[in-house]
Amino acid sequence: MSTLHGTISRRLTWMNMLVSSIALLIAGVAFAAYDLATLRAEIVRNLSIEAQMVGSHSVTALLFNDATAAEETLAALRASPAVIRAQVFTPDGHLFAAYSRDGSPALPPPRIPGGLTEMSEFDASSVYVARLVVSDGRPVGIVRIRADLREMYDRLAHFALIVVTVLLVSLAGALLVSRVSQRAISTPLAAVAAVARQVTQEKDYAVRAPHVETPYELAVLVDSFNAMLLEIQQRDRSLQEAQAQLEARVRERTDELHATNNELEAFSYSVSHDLRAPLRHVTGFATLLDQHAGPSLDDQGRRYLTTITDAAARMAKLIDDLLAFSRMGRASVSKRRVDLSQLVREARDEVSADLNGRRIAWTIDELPAVDADPALLRPVLVNLLSNAVKYTSTRDHARIEVGTETRASELVFFVRDNGVGFDMAYAHKLFGVFQRLHRADEFTGTGIGLANVRRIIQRHGGRTWAEGAVDAGATFYFSLPTQGAAA
């Protein structure tokens, strides 16, 4: 703050003083030049009068060739302290009489141009005046006087002294005046600067620069600056309010989500407990009935009993799958580098366990390592491979191909089979819970496997889709974001 204050006020002071000095100097020089010119003219005029007087007093002496009288006349010049030498010449240039105050060398006769009666010359220290002495219209002699210019130089020095004194005094005055007047400019500016700094450094939009009345531009600057601050303060406040609102809403939603999650957990817990118990009773009592009355039942009766038991077992499986699916949605995903080839091999071995002698031609490409949770990715692969095995069960030569394609920001994994395929019109239903495209008596299954696949892949930030045609095989895809694409 002091820097700015110093800079601005120093600059203003310097400018004030420079301007005053230049004005004073110009005025001083102009006055001095004018005074010098006037003084020179006056000196010449005075000398001219003296020369005229000497001339008129020397006429008789010249006419009568009385040099002594002429010298007496010249001696009267002693009264003029500036005159250091005076000489009277005859018209043909011979020295007639002379006067010298200090024994300075004799002057040569002057050459007055024709038609003139008087002429004056200056050198550095003296002024020379020559005048024709005329009697009855005829030149009878020439007077030449030399006077020194000490008086003029004294006066010039004096003048310079006055100018310098005035300059100094007025500079001091200017300094004082500018100091006072600048306060009206630099103080509000410094205040604005200080406020601006506080705003930028401390983000405090509540500060204001003190109001000033004059000068007008500064008043406008300060007021506009304050108005701008008010605007910023208001926007800042509304921004903060919006942010607080947003945060509150996020918190609210998070709480709701937690509550829903807890409800869901409670729900699946009670499903696990309470839905399973009656099923157990159904199968239990069906078995007891079979033991108790089995021998007396006919075939139809026994088939009914078997159907009851099978249906209950199927429902138990559905409940288990649904619970597993629900748990999967809440399980945390802990990704690490996973060897996809290894995982696919293990999945293939798992699904190959119950092939009942079927032959399948596997084609498994070289597969890269991926970032995934192996505990979650494994059921995905097992599901896709077991689906491929299941839906090629009607083929004499089942073929299953596993591979990957690398795309811009994702790795696409696919399982292709030559099985019964599906109608693309229903492709959107494939990954839904309990959605099946085949009758239960055609292919077994609860309809939850692909829903689980989709949920797990989505938890990994990937996508799932499928392509196929009725009786022409199917290809199931999932993608995983590659490193850098998802973080």
Next chain:
Amino acid sequence: MTADLPRILLADDSNNDLELTLAALRSHRVANEVDVVRDGAEALDYLYRRDRFAGRAPGPLALVLLDLKMPKVDGLEVLRQIKSDPALRLTPVVMLTSSREEVDLLRSYELGVNAYVVKPVAFGEFMEAVKQLGAFWAVLNERPRIVTPASPAGTRG
């Protein structure tokens, strides 16, 4: 003969489950007498010989079969009290439940359950489970002899 065998306590609030469990125990010829209680509070009364069980004969139990979800006091609480009572904690306790939730399993083992059996839905498996339980705990399992039953009144030394 049966009087010499230690008894089994079965705590379950479901009639159906009780009938099935008893049928399974019977069909596998578990010879121990089975006492039935219908909730956790009754189970505790039975164990501590309180109220209507005040007159029951003291003596070590062969096994306590606890359903997890019961009215009033649940199976986990009964388990906790058994395992935190020096006089009872050596009594074998088996949680017999339809729950497959890991929290229940974990909590039961934390409290010191001797076995945790998920009641299979398929009756065959259920029978097998009950049979193994009965055989293991009631017949095979030799428990430390020093155990004395809880006797709050201290009438018998």
